Amino acid sequence: MVQPAIAFEHVRKEYPTAGDRSGAAVDDLSLDVRPGEVLVLVGPSGCGKSTTLRMANRLVEPTSGRILLEGDDVTHVDPVQLRRRIGYVIQDVGLFPHRTVAQNVATVPRLLGWDRRRTAARVEELLALVGLEPSRYARRYPHELSGGERQRVGVARALATDPPVLLMDEPFGAVDPVGRRRLQSEFARIQREVGTTVMLVTHDIDEAVRMGDRVAVLSSGAHVEQLATPLEVVARPATDAVADLVGRGRLARLLALGRLTEADVDTGATGPVVGRVALGAELGDVLGAFLAAPGEGAGARVEVLDGDRVVGSATSATVLRALRRLTDASHGTDAPPLAAGADRVGTLPA
Ligand SMILES: Nc1ncnc2c1ncn2[C@@H]1O[C@H](COP(=O)(O)OP(=O)(O)O)[C@@H](O)[C@H]1O
Numbered sequence: 001m002v003q004p005a006i007a008f009e010h011v012r013k014e015y016p017t018a019g020d021r022s023g024a025a026v027d028d029l030s031l032d033v034r035p036g037e038v039l040v041l042v043g044p045s046g047c048g049k050s051t052t053l054r055m056a057n058r059l060v061e062p063t064s065g066r067i068l069l070e071g072d073d074v075t076h077v078d079p080v081q082l083r084r085r086i087g088y089v090i091q092d093v094g095l096f097p098h099r100t101v102a103q104n105v106a107t108v109p110r111l112l113g114w115d116r117r118r119t120a121a122r123v124e125e126l127l128a129l130v131g132l133e134p135s136r137y138a139r140r141y142p143h144e145l146s147g148g149e150r151q152r153v154g155v156a157r158a159l160a161t162d163p164p165v166l167l168m169d170e171p172f173g174a175v176d177p178v179g180r181r182r183l184q185s186e187f188a189r190i191q192r193e194v195g196t197t198v199m200l201v202t203h204d205i206d207e208a209v210r211m212g213d214r215v216a217v218l219s220s221g222a223h224v225e226q227l228a229t230p231l232e233v234v235a236r237p238a239t240d241a242v243a244d245l246v247g248r249g250r251l252a253r254l255l256a257l258g259r260l261t262e263a264d265v266d267t268g269a270t271g272p273v274v275g276r277v278a279l280g281a282e283l284g285d286v287l288g289a290f291l292a293a294p295g296e297g298a299g300a301r302v303e304v305l306d307g308d309r310v311v312g313s314a315t316s317a318t319v320l321r322a323l324r325r326l327t328d329a330s331h332g333t334d335a336p337p338l339a340a341g342a343d344r345v346g347t348l349p350a
């Protein structure tokens, strides 16, 4: 078995000041973050997400239980070493206002005593990575940036020493919705490029299913309601709390996450062809092909391509069937793969 990047073992946190009117902020959390994955913690405000993250980098000490970073108990790791191994990005970024962008990004390298040339080269590389042209941005101060640009600087700073693990607490929360979508996809690209393990916290289920390789849905006390792929969480909520969170936008999310598989494809349909889609296309895009051909009736179909070979067709009924397949809990774990690249770990209803 692969060693987890971070492992929480029966972790509990009670804040002394919280009094006995409320339970523990984190009750009894056991969770593995796998190397290279983006694990998203999603849940309502106050359910213990930030506390969980902050215990991983020792901004908060657990009351009991253990947290292992690549096998090492974090309470035995020197805090400076720990900061080098774990990057941390928070909503308000926390850039130093009187330091330039370059100086902000260089914070940890400087602490570690890197020389000027190495630091300068790294800063330049990171600014380019997060999409900020170094010659334009390096000498600016934080107040001369937009919210989204500041957030990018925060990500660059957290990546400065190439930490194996990045913790992100509502990282895109302060950015407007359009900028937010852009930052999310930019960040997904960066994450794939550098391969960092990411633990990301959000209260936004859309952000969770868009960003996560796996999603842990939490309720009060950081209780894990479900830990599964985004598609599984949306298609087959394990508990009422998950169903509530997935909520009214569920169909739209399913159309975006669900994919057309070989098993869905119809080989006998004969209606008029109104378009072409690739095997593995989002179900929403398949439906879109029919919307784009309003003159055609219910028998209309799109050809389905595997590479440049036509393997069959799909009708609007095909999409409906695929949606039913995704949401049908009775399929259990023997069902064909639901999404390209999705693994099937996590809680499934029996
Ligand atoms: N420093 C603190 N002292 C006392 N209680 C705290 C402190 N930080 C958080 N809490 C409480 O712990 C619970 C979990 O908080 P938090 O982890 O910040 O939740 P989330 O990030 O999911 O909104 C909440 O009830 C919150 O009020």
Ligand SMILES: [Mg+2]
Residues within 6 Å of the ligand: 049, 050, 051
């Ligand atoms: Mg929080």
